[in-house]
Amino acid sequence: MSATATVPATRAAARPSGDTRVTFGRLLRSEWIKLWSLRSTWWVLPITVVAQAGIAWMIAYFGVQQFDESGMDYTVTAGDIVGGIQFAQLAICVLAVLAITGEYSTGMIRSTLSTSPTRTPALLAKGLVVVAVAFVTGVVGTLVSWAVTYPVLGEAHRVDLGLEMNQRILLGAPLYLAAIALLAYAIGALLRHSAGALATVLGLLLVVESVFALIPWAFFEKISPYLPMSAGSQLVMSDNPDAVLGPWEGYGVLVAWGVVALAAAAVLLKRRDA
């Protein structure tokens, strides 16, 4: 260390040269480095995949066993194969929330905003990285789910990939995870505190939606289908003519929740002191 006490050489061959302007692409690159340089990412994402595929295997294994015993005629759909995203979404929500609240709790946000003083691009860049990673994780989780359920289902219960519904559900699972990640990220950016944001996101998905669905009053029955998870999960469910929202309508409602929350977060990020 004693060498550093001499007159410091601040200039050297590698001092930044050329174009050093902050661009959206560079912010994406920075957020990519940030995400993968945290240990939590490296255990949350495998947990997400394992949870999704594990639940899918259980649904397939015990479901087939039951139907075979009861002798009922039953067609397995892709909805059974992606059933694991009910659990995978919780892990993805934790990742998405902590991606932004972790910056506030550690003070990193001040470094982030110093390098991106217009602020909104930094918020969008991180959001895009989180959503993209959630989508890819969903793709991997769905592929692994397919692989582990394939031998369990056997020839008798093969999922018909020719059916448009099954195609929609298999593509829908990663899309659903991406949209849920967007909502969780936006809530994290709004609330800025890890515990508060996690409680809000999980409370909304696990408690509020179930409670609304249970209360038989007209008001709650009207609202319930438009809540994020209820609406978005239409995309990964078998065709249901009685549903208030169709698969893509429901998904659109979920995305709208995320977009509105992120827009609110962007406005507040601009206004608030960091």
Place this chain on the structure above:
Amino acid sequence: MIEARGLTKRYGQKTAVAGIDFTVQPGKVTGFLGPNGAGKSTTMRMIMGLDRPTSGTVTVNGRPYAQLKSPLTEVGALLDAKAVHSGRSATNHLRAVAATHGIGRKRVDEVIEMTGLQAVAGKRVGGFSLGMGQRLGIAAALLGDPRTLILDEPVNGLDPEGVLWVRNLVKHLSSEGRTVFLSSHLMSEMALTADHILVIGRGRIIADAPVADIVAGASGTRVRVRSPQAGRLAELLQGPDTTVTSVEAGLIEVTGATAEAVGELAARDGVVLHELTPVAASLEAAYMSLTADDVEYHSAPTGAGTTVQQGTAPASTPQEARR
């Protein structure tokens, strides 16, 4: 160059910064001094666009920070040694910051070497000591080879070798024509490092002058006199402009008269003098006298004395030490 005009920040009823004007010139080290809560950090955060001023403006190299297209190459800042995710390694933190400006890995390795972090660069920042955190913050500030450096308490937590390193670094950077703006609560450190000083108290600038001027302004006319006839001399010196305090038997301190005047008076009346010392104020004493009325949080009557002892206090007299 940093320019603040009418810069104001209010939090509800409380005014943290009250319409201050100042200019930080390139080519020298400007120290920013003030008691806790005086508005130093708030001012620095407003310069960096992190806090929005209630009114007024502050520009860096002629533009508000938020309008800089390539902020890291204009301004490097160490605002808070903990502005780093504790779960990330030092190298990865610097890589992420550098990536926003397209600055390559080579420069990252270079600032790591410059700040002496090679041994710990791969370790997670959460385990860093305060001193290592400061070095990492300085490394991040240097990434873009900026024209302006803003360092909030850069020597906080550094060992003596690190303090010397920071002192040499900021002097070197200013000698290259850069603007260096640093805050410190260590007056002695500022006396050795800064060329120009801004003193802030209760959100107002109370002094803005070269270090030498500030010291000269406060080292008025205190004279220490040791005499076996101290009591007699004290009587002779009494006047509307002079105050005489008895420090101990045979030792008095005179304020409001020069050493020459005291000596001549003593000679005229045949008073024997054993010692006649003009007490030159240190920067520390100058700072204390400037901020005496502007300290936000008075820490009991002995507070001032405690602060004095933190730095080296060349001019601290027995009287001060006992007070």
